[in-house]
Amino acid sequence: MSSSNTVFRSSTTAPVNIAVIKYWGKRDTVLNLPTNSSLSVTLSQKSLRTHTTASCSESFTGPDTLVLNGEKEDIQSSKRTQACLKVLRSLREALEAKDTSLPKLSKWTLRLVSTNNFPTAAGLASSAAGFAALVRAIADLYELPQSPKELSLIARQGSGSACRSLMGGYVAWRAGTKEDGSDSLAEEVASVSHWPDMRALILVVSAEKKGVPSTAGMQTTVETSTLAPARFKEIVPKRMQEIEKAIEERDFETFARITMQDSNSFHAICLDSWPPIHYLNDVSRAAMNAVETANRKAGKLICAYTFDAGPNAVIYYLQEHAHQVAGVFRNILPRVPGWEGEFGESIRPNEFGGLEQKTLMTLKAGVSRVICTAVGGGPEKVERHLVDESGNAVVE
């Protein structure tokens, strides 16, 4: 039996995802409907995850709150967060209307508490994991029957790429064509177990200043790039088909080529925007150069770079090539933090002679940490709550 003081809680962790076919451009900025489909690899939550507890109680008063990494966020003026909460509440309301014995959680104040296990300073897009965890935690709190695919429609309204963090493995976000966005959702293309050997090495680059925020940047591209329409209409749809086939066949070489080409295509339309948008710097280009050199040395594509809206490099490779790929970077960057942990500790430094002095120096000077990770699963329900039984945020 629950009294009016009972605090209902549900907690989840959600992963980060890094796209190999990039999302850049909205056809509807309110609903976060993209100009093209995209595809990502969900990364292991051992390395990168958001942990979120959703709680509510009849006794909670005042507006909904969110505490993120110990800081109170202003969610009242966040249209994106409000959009997610509104849809989730209406789904709960529908359950409550059908079964009047259910507690009226939809009417109560929500207290949300969230933490990331990675430094925000790392410049890693945490909004995807954040909105996925928020939606998943509230859906669990409300005991909603919706599938991850259905929930992805909601998370998408919080942050476009968040829809891809509701599933593990290899995830496609279908752009859809409907005006109301009801067909713009994420779906798993392949599970972790289909291709579990995928690894990702992230080179965190100390940027001097934050670049153009992605929401503003992608609108600039949509409105001004004369090269972008070809990417949206023809190039990405073709690549989506090709890379899904490559994933199905575990064809790393095709996966790698398309991943690199699509990253370059994305940064090309950024440069073609007016005013132009730059995310890659000389450190990023040194990382590209090191990847190209490792591939040349191997005589085939054994690694692939990709860059989001910032200078950090994400390098995909298979476990069997850990020494040939990650080992090269470990040899160049032996003392930066991040080589510990399940996916990093076994990487042996590779004394690789083929890199130019300039590339080495640029990487040494510009990479501040690494993150060694791998493909991983979707959100997980956890019993560790960040809100205690009295409804207070747990100080970690």
Next chain:
Amino acid sequence: MSSSNTVFRSSTTAPVNIAVIKYWGKRDTVLNLPTNSSLSVTLSQKSLRTHTTASCSESFTGPDTLVLNGEKEDIQSSKRTQACLKVLRSLREALEAKDTSLPKLSKWTLRLVSTNNFPTAAGLASSAAGFAALVRAIADLYELPQSPKELSLIARQGSGSACRSLMGGYVAWRAGTKEDGSDSLAEEVASVSHWPDMRALILVVSAEKKGVPSTAGMQTTVETSTLAPARFKEIVPKRMQEIEKAIEERDFETFARITMQDSNSFHAICLDSWPPIHYLNDVSRAAMNAVETANRKAGKLICAYTFDAGPNAVIYYLQEHAHQVAGVFRNILPRVPGWEGEFGESIRPNEFGGLEQKTLMTLKAGVSRVICTAVGGGPEKVERHLVDESGNAVVE
């Protein structure tokens, strides 16, 4: 009367040109037929020029020779040079056939001597000025009646962009559509006197290594860039019309915007090539940033950057804005060589507060010299010969 020892000589100077609508991609690699039209500003020969003497004599023996900056070039194995010589000789032959009193210059060995007044180390594309001077000097030696436009068809076969250096002012290279290239030629869009106030400040960037050579690079783009077709077919033709109108109306703002957009579009298709091609580095981006800042401060576009196949920035501006544009760079780079001369010496340093420290430091560290120049005229016949009356190269 000429004896068999008479040395016939003709000398010319030819200018460098810097495109504002870029040539990048050939539809025919033998004839140097481009995938799109392009447009350039011819730069003053006071700052940058090639001086070439063409000479021939019945007494000269052996193969044709070219001495460039004191070094003997291997022109026998240069298909491009051979193509130019062949056409020029055949035009002379036609004259000799019509008027049998003419000396048979077409049968005689050519001795060509050429010098640049700028350091080749500066990484400035000298092939345009070089082939324009070579074609012009031989055409004068042979007393060919062909117009600059007709000669541009020949120079084009030496180096595509050379066809634009046969005229002064603002020059378009029409891509043409014919398979034999007979309509792929240069024409003056506007003379120097139509818009004489155009200035160009070149920031010579010390690159660590030479990038991909443009001939190879443009073929890679044509063969692999999925964004390039839109540029070739739609984007450039539209921009050509717009910028020609802007030049006609002396509308600097439109000229500047299109110039910057087209440079960015060219580098975007380079990045979209496979493997990707990078010419811009952090110094180039600092120059772009300084140009953007000067424009923002002015509240309108008073300067425009453009980059060829390398990191050097060329910044166009009007004389009336010399202090607001070039003055900023003179203040940042007071001690690099190049501020002397007609177009540089009057530029007063501008203590401009709006630039970020990072941009300043990057420019200070990365720019090794400047060249202050302006729009200028086409090739000029000169009496100073680089071959003496006995047929020997003059040591300068």
